[in-house]
Amino acid sequence: MAGTQVVAEMAEQPAVLAAIIARRAAIHAEVRAALPQTLRGVALIARGSSDNVAVxxxxxxxxxxxxxxxxxxxxxxxxxxxVTDMRDHLVVALSQSGRTPEIVDVAGRFADGGACVVAVTNEADSPLADVAAVTLSVGTSRELAVPATKTVTGQLALVTLLAEAAGADGALDAFTGGPAAWGQLVDAVAQTLADTDPLDAAVALLASKGSGIHLARGLTYAAALEGALKAKETTRGIHEGFSSADFLHGPLTVASPEVVVVAYGATGPVLVDVAETARAAVALGSPVIGVGHPDVAAGIDGAIGVPTPQGLGEALAVIPLVVRGQQLAIRTTLALGSDPDAPQGLNKVTATH
Incomplete structure (x- = not known):
């Protein structure tokens, strides 16, 4: 049956995240032991969904x-x-398979140049892991559906733990919500997966239009980028992800009754910015789907709300938002009569060099 594989892999996300969170202290210790004593710079290497995680x-x-x-x-x-001197640099190389040739090649060359390379991957036994000083593995079974789901949310959790380790103790607590929020994350994702009723109207709207603009900003920006990528690779429609600020600098003109705006929001300093940008698109005729915090589409006539559980800091709230983007893309693809497990023209591993 169409979509069986990707739906099954999406359902694994709470368990995958729970296993990662259980390793939180160990990951902190492993990363801190490998970091240069004086960190001069940080660089990220990624493609595809991993590029959105890198953002x-x-x-x-x-x-x-x-x-x-x-x-x-x-x-x-x-x-x-x-070629550059990478001594005392942290280089984070992200690849779900750990086998994308250019990611492995660049990470290896930077390691040879003195960098501390941390691999963030699903495959602990992979060419990327071989060139890394530390490998942070999502730790799940191999992902078979072409659209990446559980590996993306797993990578998002891992890079958040990596950033916690790279900074002073508690430096990111204001943005994650601290240890209590980590304890709530698994339930928040499980609730998001189980709460499917709000998706119906949003999917009907997306299926009736050929294109969509996905908006977020700051610590939720990755949700817009990933939501757009999932939608375009599965539905074959034209979907683009933007910072709500960037969207106002020219791209706003594409807003129209045929272009759906999907706005992602969480409690934090940029929620008002995203909501205001959504209203600017509405003024040009775009219908709106508000994902996450109710205020992201509050007061917009006809807006469709697709909520997520509240209470997480923005840095973790992005994960349920990404899950909502997955649900919208997969269900819209099925509504269009296509198979999201195997989108035309795509392979699981793209061998760029």
Missing amino acids: HARYLLELATGLPVSLVAPSLVTRYGF
Whole structure:
């Protein structure tokens, strides 16, 4: 039956997250033992869904370390021969399979240049793990459906733990919600998966339109990027993820009655920004789906609310938001009569170099 595999893998997410959270202290200790004594810089290497996780990691690592964090352009290394001194740098290489050639190649070259490479992957026994000083594994069975689900939310949890380890004790508690929020995360994801009634109207709207704009900002930005990626790779519709601030700088003009806006929000300093941007799109005719906090679409006539449990800090609230994006994409694909397990033209591992 269409979608059987991806739905089963989505259902594993609470158990996967629970196992990661149980390793929280051990992960902190392992990362701290490997970090340079004086950290000079932080860089991230990723593609695809892992690139969206890397965006989240960038925000958190900048908050935790007080250092600018860069997203590496892999082609500069693999195609242009760029070499730099990476001593006293933390390099985080993200790949669900651990087998994407360019990610492995760049991570290996940076390790040779003196970097402390941390691999964030599902495959603890992989070429990427072989070049890393520390491997943070999602620790689940192999993901078979092409759309990544449990490995994405697992990676989001792992990079949050990594950022906690890279900073001073408690430096990110204001953004995660602290130990209590980690204790609530598994139930929040389980509740999100079980609460399917609010999805029906949102899926009907998405299935009736050819394109969507996914909006968030700050520590929830990764949810918009990942929601758009899941939607485009499964429905084959045109979906794009934007920071709500970036969307106002030109792309707002694409808003229209045929373009759905999916706005993701959690309690925090950017919730009002996302809501205001959604209203700007409504003024040009776009219908709105508000995911997460009720205020993200409050007061918008006809807006469809798709809530998530509240009480998590933004850095963890992004995970239930990503789960909602998965649900919307998979259910919309099924409503369109396609199979989200195996989207046309895609493979599980994309071998870019």
